[in-house]
Amino acid sequence: MSKLDLKLNELEINLSKKDRKGKGIVTIRKYNDLLYISGHGPTDVNGKPLYTGKLGNDLTIDEGYQAARLCGINILSSIADYIGDLDRVDYIVKALGLVASSPDFFDQPAVMHGFSDLMVEVFGERGLHARSAMGTNTLPDNIPVEIELIVKIRD
Amino acid sequence: MQNSINDLNFSTLKRKGIVAIRQVGDLLYISGHGPEDEVTGKPFYTGRLGENIRLEQGYNAARICGAILLRALEDYLGCIDKIDYIVKAFGLISSAVDFYDQEKVMDGFSDLMVEVLGRRGMHARTAVGTSNLPSGNIPVEIEIIVKIKQ
Numbered sequence: 001m002s003k004l005d006l007k008l009n010e011l012e013i014n015l016s017k018k019d020r021k022g023k024g025i026v027t028i029r030k031y032n033d034l035l036y037i038s039g040h041g042p043t044d045v046n047g048k049p050l051y052t053g054k055l056g057n058d059l060t061i062d063e064g065y066q067a068a069r070l071c072g073i074n075i076l077s078s079i080a081d082y083i084g085d086l087d088r089v090d091y092i093v094k095a096l097g098l099v100a101s102s103p104d105f106f107d108q109p110a111v112m113h114g115f116s117d118l119m120v121e122v123f124g125e126r127g128l129h130a131r132s133a134m135g136t137n138t139l140p141d142n143i144p145v146e147i148e149l150i151v152k153i154r155d
Numbered sequence: 156m157q158n159s160i161n162d163l164n165f166s167t168l169k170r171k172g173i174v175a176i177r178q179v180g181d182l183l184y185i186s187g188h189g190p191e192d193e194v195t196g197k198p199f200y201t202g203r204l205g206e207n208i209r210l211e212q213g214y215n216a217a218r219i220c221g222a223i224l225l226r227a228l229e230d231y232l233g234c235i236d237k238i239d240y241i242v243k244a245f246g247l248i249s250s251a252v253d254f255y256d257q258e259k260v261m262d263g264f265s266d267l268m269v270e271v272l273g274r275r276g277m278h279a280r281t282a283v284g285t286s287n288l289p290s291g292n293i294p295v296e297i298e299i300i301v302k303i304k305q
Contacts, residue, residue, distance in 0.1 A: 024265030029242045029279040031182065031302055036243040039281030054252075098283050138250045138284035140257040148245075148281040 004086040004122065011121060013073055028082045034093065035151040037078060041143035042070035052142040055135075056105025059144050068097065068114030071147040076122065083153055092119050092129035093150040100144045101135035108133040115147055175227045182242070183301040185227060189293035190219040193226075201292040204284075205254025208294050217246065217263030220297040225271060232303060241268055241278035242300040249294045250284035257282040264297055 008014075029036045042051045051067040053059050059067070080086050097112040099105075112133040119127030129149075139146050177184045191198040200216040202208035208216075229235050246261040248254075261282040268276030278299070288296050 024262070024269040024277055025280045026277045027279065029240070029277070031242050036279045036300070038243075038279040039283070096281070098281075100284075136283055137252050137286040138254055138257075140255055140282055140284070142255045146281065146283060148279075 002085050002087045004089075007122060008076075008086075013076075013122075027078045030082075033090070033153050033155045035079065035082065035149075035153060037075055037149040037151065039098070039146045039148040040071050040074045040078065041139070041141065041146050042067040043074065043143070049141050049143045051144050053144055054100040054102050054105075054138075055107070055111060055144055056102030061107055061110050064099065064111035064144055065114035067143075067145045068099075068111050068147065069118050070114075071097075071145050072115040072118040075147065075149055079151060086122075088153050089123060089126065090152040090154045091126040092123065093152050094130045095132075095150075096148050097131065097133045098136050098139060098146045099133060100137070100139045100142070103137075105135060108135050111145060112147075114145075176231045181239070181303050181305045183228070183231070183303060185224060185299045185301065187247070187296040187298040188220050188223045188227065189288065189290050189296045190216040190223070191290055191293060193223060196290065198291050198293050200294050202294055203249045203251050203254075203287075203292075204256070204260060204294055205251030210256055210259060213248065213260035213294055214263035216293070216295045217260050217297065218267050220295055221264040221267035224297065224299055225267075228301065235271070237303050238272060238275060239302040239304045240275040241272065242302050243279045244268075244281075244297055244299045246280065246282045247285050247288060247296045248282060249286070249288045249292070252286075254284060257284050260295060261297075263295075 027038050043049050055064045099108040099111050175186050190200045199219055204213045248257040248260050
């Protein structure tokens, strides 16, 4: 078990194998030592959303926070599937977080903290990242949060 | 590629401060492209998904975005054989608040990449809804990052 697996166990985070590939789409495309990671939602292993709705209408900020954390867990699963060992993550470069929002909801960063807090809990300083959070009127399958990521790995 | 797409006369975007493609080493960052004639700027499709444009039309609009992006790459590289692989696509879909099939719209782009480039066309992807897009209400706008052979 890697150092990171131990840490994840401690945080009671179970990473599951999954495959969301459709035709033409891959979960991760590698360029040199960078991983470009497709947008992930707060879904279960089969891609079924565990959170739906819009912030400001249907979900509280705390629920949005938990949804963003689940996006983060799903992204970690995808990275683990791809490189085998999460200890090979050097650092998180950049995240783009999209938050389905009613027109008068402005706390997108508070929602995205669910993701960013997780990265730092899991990776420590290596989990720090540049980030943009933005509201949008609707997301695929009515998910409240979608996050895409660029990660630097050790080659 | 469809003849109708082949017959269109595309050129790269040239506006103040904007270029269609920026190169960093062997990576190309390609500006957001919509389903519009790059010479006249006239959109082939307009409207919001879930409101006044159907899923199949959205799919076709995304496919045309893909064709235009490939044309921009061909203009820049001389030949699309120089494309090593598509790294990542970001697709914005103009959507009614209760439209949730953005992924199916973006398949129009992704299917075309694989039809044209095979496995090299496979890419990481994010599809999102948004309330409105530029250029006279286009339904889809797509930006991509491409790795080229050097």
